[in-house]
Amino acid sequence: MQSKFPHRSLPLLLLFPTIAVCVIFLYYPLARSFEWSLYRAAFMGLRRIYVGFQNYLRLFTSPDYLYSLSISFLFAASVVMLGLSISLTIAMLANRKIRGARIYRIALIWPYALSAAVAGTLWRFLFNPTAGAVNYFLNSLFGLKPDWVTSPNLALLSVIVAAVWKNLGYNIVFFLAGLQNVPGELLEAARIDGAGAWRCFWRVTFPLLSPTTFFLFVMNTIYAFFGTFGLIDVMTKGGPINATNILIYNLYRDAFQHNKWGLAATQSVVLFVLVVILTLIQFRTTGRRVHYGA
Amino acid sequence: MGLRRLNYYRARKKAFIILTHLALLIAAFAIAFPVIFALIKSTQSTAQIFSYPPKFTIGRSALENYAVAWNDYNLGRLMLNTFIVALSVMVGKTLLSLFAALAIVFFDFPFKNLIFFFILITLMMPIPVRIVPLFDLVRKFGWGDTFWALTIPFFASATGTFLFRQHFMSFPTSLVDAARVDGVGPLRFLWQILVPMSMNTIGALAVIEFVYMWNQYLWPLIIISSNKNQLIQIGLKMLTGAGPQGMINWGVAMAGTVITMLPPLIVFLLLQEQFMRGFALAEEK
Numbered sequence: 001m002q003s004k005f006p007h008r009s010l011p012l013l014l015l016f017p018t019i020a021v022c023v024i025f026l027y028y029p030l031a032r033s034f035e036w037s038l039y040r041a042a043f044m045g046l047r048r049i050y051v052g053f054q055n056y057l058r059l060f061t062s063p064d065y066l067y068s069l070s071i072s073f074l075f076a077a078s079v080v081m082l083g084l085s086i087s088l089t090i091a092m093l094a095n096r097k098i099r100g101a102r103i104y105r106i107a108l109i110w111p112y113a114l115s116a117a118v119a120g121t122l123w124r125f126l127f128n129p130t131a132g133a134v135n136y137f138l139n140s141l142f143g144l145k146p147d148w149v150t151s152p153n154l155a156l157l158s159v160i161v162a163a164v165w166k167n168l169g170y171n172i173v174f175f176l177a178g179l180q181n182v183p184g185e186l187l188e189a190a191r192i193d194g195a196g197a198w199r200c201f202w203r204v205t206f207p208l209l210s211p212t213t214f215f216l217f218v219m220n221t222i223y224a225f226f227g228t229f230g231l232i233d234v235m236t237k238g239g240p241i242n243a244t245n246i247l248i249y250n251l252y253r254d255a256f257q258h259n260k261w262g263l264a265a266t267q268s269v270v271l272f273v274l275v276v277i278l279t280l281i282q283f284r285t286t287g288r289r290v291h292y293g294a
Numbered sequence: 295m296g297l298r299r300l301n302y303y304r305a306r307k308k309a310f311i312i313l314t315h316l317a318l319l320i321a322a323f324a325i326a327f328p329v330i331f332a333l334i335k336s337t338q339s340t341a342q343i344f345s346y347p348p349k350f351t352i353g354r355s356a357l358e359n360y361a362v363a364w365n366d367y368n369l370g371r372l373m374l375n376t377f378i379v380a381l382s383v384m385v386g387k388t389l390l391s392l393f394a395a396l397a398i399v400f401f402d403f404p405f406k407n408l409i410f411f412f413i414l415i416t417l418m419m420p421i422p423v424r425i426v427p428l429f430d431l432v433r434k435f436g437w438g439d440t441f442w443a444l445t446i447p448f449f450a451s452a453t454g455t456f457l458f459r460q461h462f463m464s465f466p467t468s469l470v471d472a473a474r475v476d477g478v479g480p481l482r483f484l485w486q487i488l489v490p491m492s493m494n495t496i497g498a499l500a501v502i503e504f505v506y507m508w509n510q511y512l513w514p515l516i517i518i519s520s521n522k523n524q525l526i527q528i529g530l531k532m533l534t535g536a537g538p539q540g541m542i543n544w545g546v547a548m549a550g551t552v553i554t555m556l557p558p559l560i561v562f563l564l565l566q567e568q569f570m571r572g573f574a575l576a577e578e579k
């Protein structure tokens with residue numbers, strides 16, 4: 001325990017700015033999201049009618065919203081699974097004690113600094129049917145020329161690829177930090193006992209790494225649901241025919257293109273419930289860990 | 295026999311190391327490929343870009359593409375705006391979270407844990423869960439289309455408060471007693487003792503916050519209505535929107551993308567040492 005300064009009011013003064021911002025710009029608007037979800041309200045909320053839970057009913061009986069919900073989960077599951085397995089593989093390689101390890105690390109994690117919108121622009125171009133590199137390689141290697149722009153399934157795949165690529169740097173940073181906590185003696189002991197590299201990984205490294213993996217599982221899920229808006233907006237705008245219209249994009253369209261504020265607030269509440277569930281899972285399993293997004 | 299075995303193991307180890315290098319080089323290249331491709335294409339003319347098979351050589355239109363991106367899409371102005379916003383939020387968040395952590399670790403007051411928890415809980419409130427009321431509130435403050443809308447609502451940092459709190463708790467426990475014996479007050483204690491001892495954490499947080507603000511997309515898209523106040527990520531939306539002939543000029547778009555990604559990359563590379571250490575530190579329990 002740290003020894004303390006005796007002042008009584010100074011600490012509250014020090015905390016005041018943080019608490020004020022939290023109350024005014026975080027807690028209050030969140031509470032209002034709950035309130036507005038019970039109203040039918042147009043843009044600016046000038047006229048609003050109390051409708052109880054009708055918005056929720058409308059949302060969960062709307063085929064469009066249920067479709068958005070299902071592709072969001074498909075999108076998130078793909079981004080998390082692909083992202084975590086690729087970045088763990090790369091982190092395992094970069095964790096070996098070889099010359100130039102530091103340079104390799106920087107060469108692997110720098111995309112951390114790029115935005116989802118940058119990733120979207122780069123990959124929209126890479127997936128361009130004539131000028132892009134993806135179809136050129138697919139065509140020269142396998143004779144394939146998939147239509148990434150108008151096919152719903154392929155469009156979804158293309159945003160998944162871009163979203164995975166964007167988050168590799170972030171994931172590799174955490175896996176590398178986690179791997180440093182795996183004691184070398186333990187691996188050596190396992191090896192002496194005759195365990196091969198494969199068994200060493202699944203029986204020693206992977207279990208010891210599980211707090212990191214779990215933390216990244218939650219963070220990547222949150223990223224897939226919230227952090228990919230710019231990517232979708234630049235690459236597909238939710239199309240073709242809603243194939244990439246994930247929940248956050250649907251919320252944006254209802255709120256700021258169709259001006260249905262009550263319905264949009266309801267979708268905010270749904271997303272909040274999702275975040276709460278994810279956070280609870282994380283607190284129960286990994287305890288005190290931080291969100292590095294903000 | 296023994297020597298042959300030793301040689302065998304040495305050769306095997308060497309092959310293993312070479313393979314690791316090879317795999318890492320391939321991984322680094324694959325990760326960098328989208329950006330390398332963009333760099334090459336930002337130097338080519340539209341005719342070269344649409345020639346088949348694609349050319350992977352430097353073209354001669356670099357100057358033109360970058361000039362069009364910079365001038366016609368107002369990227370200079372957008373960059374300046376984003377710089378001011380990102381630096382303000384970076385400084386504001388760091389200061390506020392230093393103050394908050396100072397209060398929480400080095401003072402006693404009622405409901406301390408509750409207040410810390412109250413700040414930490416805001417991690418569960420990303421913009422989308424409060425977007426409509428926040429938009430409404432900020433506009434009612436008269437902040438629509440202003441610098442204030444892009445900075446003040448971001449000033450509280452649960453991540454920063456948490457990181458500094460963890461870091462301060464790792465210091466020797468009698469630090470405050472020593473300071474008080476020397477007649478050092480709380481604020482001087484912060485500037486002259488805590489801040490110099492926290493440079494890695496401050497550096498890591500600076501990278502996180504700068505990158506986070508530089509990459510904001512959804513909030514500026516809705517709250518900023520005039521081009522002169524807009525932030526850089528929305529420039530990407532304009533660059534990839536259809537031009538006058540309904541075609542995207544990809545050379546210009548790639549040039550603009552390269553310009554957009556540079557500042558956070560530079561900040562990241564300059565502070566990567568602190569960034570890595572700050573992260574490794576946060577992993578300790």
